[in-house]
Amino acid sequence: GLHVGLGLIIVPLVIDKLWSVMPKLVELPPVRSPAHALERLSLLALVGGLLFEIVTGVLNIQYDYVFGFDFYAAHYFGAWVFIAGFLVHLGLKVPLMWRTLRSESLMDVLRARNEAPSRPHQTMSRRGAIGLVAAGMGFVAVLTVGQTVGGVLRKAAILLPRGRSYGDGPNDFQINRTxxxxxxxxxxxxxxxxxxxxxxxxxxxxxxxxxxxxxxxxxxxxxxxxxxxxxxxxxxxxxxxxxxxxxxxxxxxxxxxxxxxxxxxxxxxxxxxxxxxxxxxxxxxxxxxxxxxxxxxxxxxxxxxxxxxxxxxxxxxxxxxxxxxx
Structure with a gap:
């Protein structure tokens, strides 16, 4: 239950992250150098693998196998595609992070005056965006965890097919296949x-x-x-x-x-x-x-x-x- 529950709960977080990096994903020209091409390929594996895992996982828990292939094998290999994309992307970005951090002295940064950068008009503050994502994750959690933890949350598990009651008595627990x-x-x-x-x-x-x-x-x-x-x-x-x-x-x-x-x-x-x-x-x-x-x-x-x-x-x-x- 932990794997599926967390997979559903992080959906609002994934949507927020994709929204924040979308300008980078569609920037032009799409490839500027061999290193940049490798970075773009890593993003394809990273983002594509993540979306593939979420979409096929949600369809699986709803017993909706419209994709026409073996879910278990595909979900397994999809996870490795995501991991490979993540590791390559991390390997490409860590050197840049290291050079940037070493370009300035820590003491100089700490002594610098706190000046607010100029920025375009915002429709939502950073705290508001984080709060909205957190609220979305909490809402999804309430609508999903009931099928695993039971109790009063069971009736609230409307996103999952096994959250409902199967009658009174000792046999009232989830049924995978009738x-x-x-x-x-x-x-x-x-x-x-x-x-x-x-x-x-x-x-x-x-x-x-x-x-x-x-x-x-x-x-x-x-x-x-x-x-x-x-x-x-x-x-x-x-x-x-x-x-x-x-x-x-x-x-x-x-x-x-x-x-x-x-x-x-x-x-x-x-x-x-x-x-x-x-x-x-x-x-x-x-x-x-x-x-x-x-x-x-x-x-x-x-x-x-x-x-x-x-x-x-x-x-x-x-x-x-x-x-x-x-």
Missing amino acids: AEAAGVTEEQTGADWTLSVESTSENMEPVVLSRGRLLSMTQHTAELPIACVEGWSTTQSWTGVPLAELAALAGVPAPRSAEVISIEQGGPFGRAVLQGNQALHPDSLLALKVNGVDLSLDHGYPARVIVPALPGVHNTKWVARIVFRS
């Missing part, structure tokens, strides 16, 4: 649902477990967060069967990895691969309940995976199979 969007129905998750626990070993038969059987096994409760790449996070109390117990039941007490397969077909949410250390963590669960009650269908009923420090997209919902690899 059962309807995933094509998962109550018929698929009803009384006939079973979990298949499998091993890649040819000598082991799959173990098929009903939800009742899972509830009769050793239950473990852990306070764990779901942190999504779209910027929201929520911490809840999850209860279920440790994945380590299911691995042992499959005949793989020390798995190299575990593939979790959902009822949902296809797409990035349909399956996830956990590393062995993730599957064996004592708080890694096949969760059956949350906050003391059964999971709702939108939260993954009849069973979902919840693993510490794992992005939300890999905490698979509506689990149908788990394949442990030795």
Whole structure:
């Protein structure tokens, strides 16, 4: 939530900075020397990378993928373009800053008379501009942080799709992907649902477990967060069967990895691969309940995976199979 929240909060600051340097960006002639050309290229990477990160990031948190390319890869490389532009620009400007600072004695500057420079008529003072930007940043913060911190600010998170309420009770927390969007129905998750626990070993038969059987096994409760790449996070109390117990039941007490397969077909949410250390963590669960009650269908009923420090997209919902690899 911190990454996305800060990204939105600095938008007024970015707009103000672009407004202040715009005369430099459009100055003529555009290139005066090889060094100046390199500076212009660094500005292109710096400004272009920054705007690309903000625009694609805002579209991503709204699930609006109009750009037609993989967001995660593009956002990652866009960040490196911005960093490269920033470092080149800094490398070009630091020598100029150093020469300027050394051109005058510090004591001469301190002894100089304080004379106000002549300047054209201002429509806003510097303090007014800074105050306006600060107020804009604060206003955006109020409209965004509610989806992460919750409480009274949750209803104010109107800029983000997960700030709203999902009903009363223990299942009232953010939902990244609903059962309807995933094509998962109550018929698929009803009384006939079973979990298949499998091993890649040819000598082991799959173990098929009903939800009742899972509830009769050793239950473990852990306070764990779901942190999504779209910027929201929520911490809840999850209860279920440790994945380590299911691995042992499959005949793989020390798995190299575990593939979790959902009822949902296809797409990035349909399956996830956990590393062995993730599957064996004592708080890694096949969760059956949350906050003391059964999971709702939108939260993954009849069973979902919840693993510490794992992005939300890999905490698979509506689990149908788990394949442990030795």
